[in-house]
Amino acid sequence: xxxxxxxxxxxxxxxxxxxxxxxxxxxxxxxxxxxxxxxxxxxxxxxxxxxxxxxxxxxxxxxxxxxxxxxxxxxxxxxxxxxxxxxxxxxxxxxxxxxxxxxxxxxxxxxxxxxxxxxxxxxxxxxxxxxxxxxxxxxxxxxxxxxxxxxxxxxxxxxxxxxxxxxxxxxxxxxxxxxxxxxxxxxxxxxxxxxxxxxxxxxxxxxxxxxxxxxxxxxxxxxxxxxxxxxxxxxxxxxxxxxxxxxxxxxxxxxxxxxxxxxxxxxxxxxxxxxxxxxxxxxxxxxxxxxxxxxxxxxxxxxxxxxxxxxxxxxxxxxxxxxxxxxxxxxxxxxxxxxxxxxxxxxxxxxxxxxxxxxxxxxxxxxxxxxxxxxxxxxxxxxxxxxxxxxxxxxxxxxxxxxxxxxxxxxx
Amino acid sequence: xxxxxxxxxxxxxxxxxxxxxxxxxxxxxxxxxxxxxxxxxxxxxxxxxxxxxxxxxxxxxxxxxxxxxxxxxxxxxxxxxxxxxxxxxxxxxxxxxxxxxxxxxxxxxxxxxxxxxxxxxxxxxxxxxxxxxxxxxxxxxxxxxxxxxxxxxxxxxxxxxxxxxxxxxxxxxxxxxxxxxxxxxxxxxxxxxxxxxxxxxxxxxxxxxxxxxxxxxxxxxxxxxxxxxxxxxxxxxxxxxxxxxxxxxxxxxxxxxxxxxxxxxxxxxxxxxxxxxxxxxxxxxxxxxxxxxxxxxxxxxxxxxxxxxxxxxxxxxxxxxxxxxxxxxxxxxxxxxx
Numbered sequence: 001x002x003x004x005x006x007x008x009x010x011x012x013x014x015x016x017x018x019x020x021x022x023x024x025x026x027x028x029x030x031x032x033x034x035x036x037x038x039x040x041x042x043x044x045x046x047x048x049x050x051x052x053x054x055x056x057x058x059x060x061x062x063x064x065x066x067x068x069x070x071x072x073x074x075x076x077x078x079x080x081x082x083x084x085x086x087x088x089x090x091x092x093x094x095x096x097x098x099x100x101x102x103x104x105x106x107x108x109x110x111x112x113x114x115x116x117x118x119x120x121x122x123x124x125x126x127x128x129x130x131x132x133x134x135x136x137x138x139x140x141x142x143x144x145x146x147x148x149x150x151x152x153x154x155x156x157x158x159x160x161x162x163x164x165x166x167x168x169x170x171x172x173x174x175x176x177x178x179x180x181x182x183x184x185x186x187x188x189x190x191x192x193x194x195x196x197x198x199x200x201x202x203x204x205x206x207x208x209x210x211x212x213x214x215x216x217x218x219x220x221x222x223x224x225x226x227x228x229x230x231x232x233x234x235x236x237x238x239x240x241x242x243x244x245x246x247x248x249x250x251x252x253x254x255x256x257x258x259x260x261x262x263x264x265x266x267x268x269x270x271x272x273x274x275x276x277x278x279x280x281x282x283x284x285x286x287x288x289x290x291x292x293x294x295x296x297x298x299x300x301x302x303x304x305x306x307x308x309x310x311x312x313x314x315x316x317x318x319x320x321x322x323x324x325x326x327x328x329x330x331x332x333x334x335x336x337x338x339x340x341x342x343x344x345x346x347x348x349x350x351x352x353x354x355x356x357x358x359x360x361x362x363x364x365x366x367x368x369x370x371x372x373x374x375x376x377x378x379x380x381x382x383x384x385x386x387x388x389x390x391x392x393x394x395x396x397x398x399x400x401x402x403x404x405x406x407x408x409x410x411x412x
Numbered sequence: 413x414x415x416x417x418x419x420x421x422x423x424x425x426x427x428x429x430x431x432x433x434x435x436x437x438x439x440x441x442x443x444x445x446x447x448x449x450x451x452x453x454x455x456x457x458x459x460x461x462x463x464x465x466x467x468x469x470x471x472x473x474x475x476x477x478x479x480x481x482x483x484x485x486x487x488x489x490x491x492x493x494x495x496x497x498x499x500x501x502x503x504x505x506x507x508x509x510x511x512x513x514x515x516x517x518x519x520x521x522x523x524x525x526x527x528x529x530x531x532x533x534x535x536x537x538x539x540x541x542x543x544x545x546x547x548x549x550x551x552x553x554x555x556x557x558x559x560x561x562x563x564x565x566x567x568x569x570x571x572x573x574x575x576x577x578x579x580x581x582x583x584x585x586x587x588x589x590x591x592x593x594x595x596x597x598x599x600x601x602x603x604x605x606x607x608x609x610x611x612x613x614x615x616x617x618x619x620x621x622x623x624x625x626x627x628x629x630x631x632x633x634x635x636x637x638x639x640x641x642x643x644x645x646x647x648x649x650x651x652x653x654x655x656x657x658x659x660x661x662x663x664x665x666x667x668x669x670x671x672x673x674x675x676x677x678x679x680x681x682x683x684x685x686x687x688x689x690x691x692x693x694x695x696x697x698x699x700x701x702x703x704x705x706x707x708x709x710x711x712x713x714x715x716x717x718x719x720x721x722x723x724x725x726x727x728x729x730x731x732x733x734x735x736x737x738x739x740x741x742x743x744x745x746x747x748x749x750x
Contacts, residue, residue: 095421189722191661192718193718193719193722194660195663196665197713197716198667198713198714199713201709202513202515202599202667202709203598203599203600204601204657204659204665204667206660206661206665207657207658207659208526208658208659210660211660232438233437234437235434236433262607266536266542267537267550272608276603277601282711283719286459286712286719290723293452293456293726294722297452297733300440300445301449301737303440304445307440308440308441308445319441322437322439
């Protein structure tokens with residue numbers, strides 16, 4: 001199921017970390033060594049590259065992109081991270097201390113590191129949406145099959161997205177097939193019914209424009225019912241968009257078939273009167289109801305069999321969620337997710353030396369922060385070299401993003 | 413690391429932006445689906461039965477008068493060259509009372525009014541009475557745009573091919589022929605008659621058509637379509653309107669007249685009848701047929717078995733699906749809680 005270059009291949013047995021500085025990285029990124037470096041790095045749980053230039057940051061990201069079939073997200077907060085952000089698939093910028101350069105270059109930005117957690121889980125859902133119409137947009141924006149607490153509690157739910165179970169060639173083909181069969185039914189059911197259709201007063205009803213209005217109306221209703229079946233989470237906005245788009249359809253239809261528009265542009269709006277005459281007949285509505293039923297009922301049947309006989313983890317969780325909806329207490333903050341063995345290697349970069357002392361001296365911090373810290377913790381710039389090195393390595397470990405908040409700097 | 417300092421930079425925390433809107437979360441559980449399918453199925457079966465019963469109660473009488481068989485009374489009209497005003501008579505009997513109001517249609521087969529170029533070959537500006545287009549018809553009307561150097565009004569193939577057979581119905585009572593009165597008012601759509609098609613604002617109407625030609629296949633120009641009734645003359649002639657409403661399918665039926673007056677307002681009584689046809693419209697060249705159809709109508713329109721049968725089929729399918737799901741549910745015991 002996974003290819004040779006997929007990140008799922010590596011089974012991490014022991015917990016290794018790789019620390020490499022800029023000078024060594026320059027050698028490791030040479031053409032004859034880079035693949036070896038990458039394989040080694042992917043076997044480690046964490047990779048820390050320190051004292052690297054901005055160019056080298058981008059080079060490492062590009063190395064991963066080129067050789068591994070994986071999406072590379074990157075988080076950065078400074079101007080020196082811009083080239084790295086631009087090279088990656090998904091760039092995330094953090095606004096704040098170091099300015100807005102990273103934010104301007106990135107796809108997403110936020111103010112605090114911890115928001116990354118939610119972004120990671122919600123991104124894949126957004127990425128697959130390329131629809132255009134409003135009800136589908138509402139579904140994309142607001143639909144929640146499982147609520148957020150449960151989503152974080154059961155990250156295994158996202159496996160189906162990662163392994164392309166929900167949007168792959170087979171699903172696409174089935175979707176296309178569904179569309180073709182629906183359009184087939186949408187034409188031929190009214191076609192069969194219209195063979196001899198007359199109005200209640202005996203005058204003609206089986207004309208071209210009436211058939212067109214019948215088929216179009218059936219189509220809009222079928223599509224709305226379909227999106228209704230797909231929506232798991234009916235907010236007020238969903239209701240508004242679905243019913244609203246149905247209302248808009250009828251409003252536009254009657255407007256286009258009105259006397260006023262015909263008076264101005266007779267040749268363009270030549271369907272005057274079609275919808276009035278057509279949709280006021282019981283037989284037409286019976287045809288529309290029949291067409292809708294023919295298109296929806298098989299789909300509904302298959303769906304309920306699948307949900308009840310072969311429920312996915314999502315379905316089971318939804319059921320559980322509903323039955324416990326009233327009892328579960330509201331959680332204010334997210335609990336820390338316990339990390340299971342991570343299969344992704346995380347990379348951390350640190351800038352060249354020179355900033356560590358400046359930052360820890362507290363000179364660049366904002367006024368309100370400085371007032372709360374004890375003045376005696378400020379170190380003089382020219383202190384013992386060993387002390388400086390120790391302090392610097394502690395500062396460096398703060399920026400590795402494989403595990404947010406896990407390493408706490410001693411100076412903070 | 414960073415403290416919760418600057419509160420203005422916090423992202424908004426409303427229910428809308430943080431995806432906490434109150435919502436209805438429906439579930440396709442067995443308790444909903446099985447009864448649901450059963451209800452839908454029974455409702456559809458009920459509708460289907462109602463439709464079939466109504467459809468069966470509608471009476472239809474079709475008389476083919478194309479004249480291709482040698483023993484048909486109208487055979488003499490099909491021989492070439494096409495004669496004008498060839499009259500043929502069809503005799504038929506009615507065994508049971510044909511309940512009124514009775515509608516009389518003419519049917520054509522293998523006639524594709526929905527063909528794109530044919531159906532688009534007309535000028536709506538002309539037909540809504542705009543005189544500028546009397547002088548220069550739209551290019552859609554080609555090749556029926558100009559004739560003898562003058563613009564054709566109404567232009568286009570759709571108008572040109574207007575059906576021009578006429579009918580008279582007689583009941584034979586004691587050897588005498590009684591004319592059955594026909595009513596030709598309001599056979600076209602109200603919107604067509606009042607809005608879509610307007611005569612040019614001219615009186616007499618004839619003068620508006622100066623320096624124009626009648627359509628090539630017509631025997632008389634538009635302003636002579638009904639000289640006895642000025643509200644049925646010109647572009648708002650009911651037969652013309654009925655013809656111009658393009659049929660969707662190749663085998664169609666168009667309303668000719670209604671039988672609603674006099675002795676026949678309750679229907680056509682039992683007896684012998686004779687239909688006198690003025691055979692003008694040639695259909696042999698495209699293997700079409702012509703039929704004269706008598707029918708009555710109901711709340712669902714004409715006789716339409718397709719709808720009734722389709723509803724019955726879908727209804728039974730839903731009931732079967734519901735039973736299947738019930739069996740599956742009983743056997744496998746859908747997991748309720750995990």
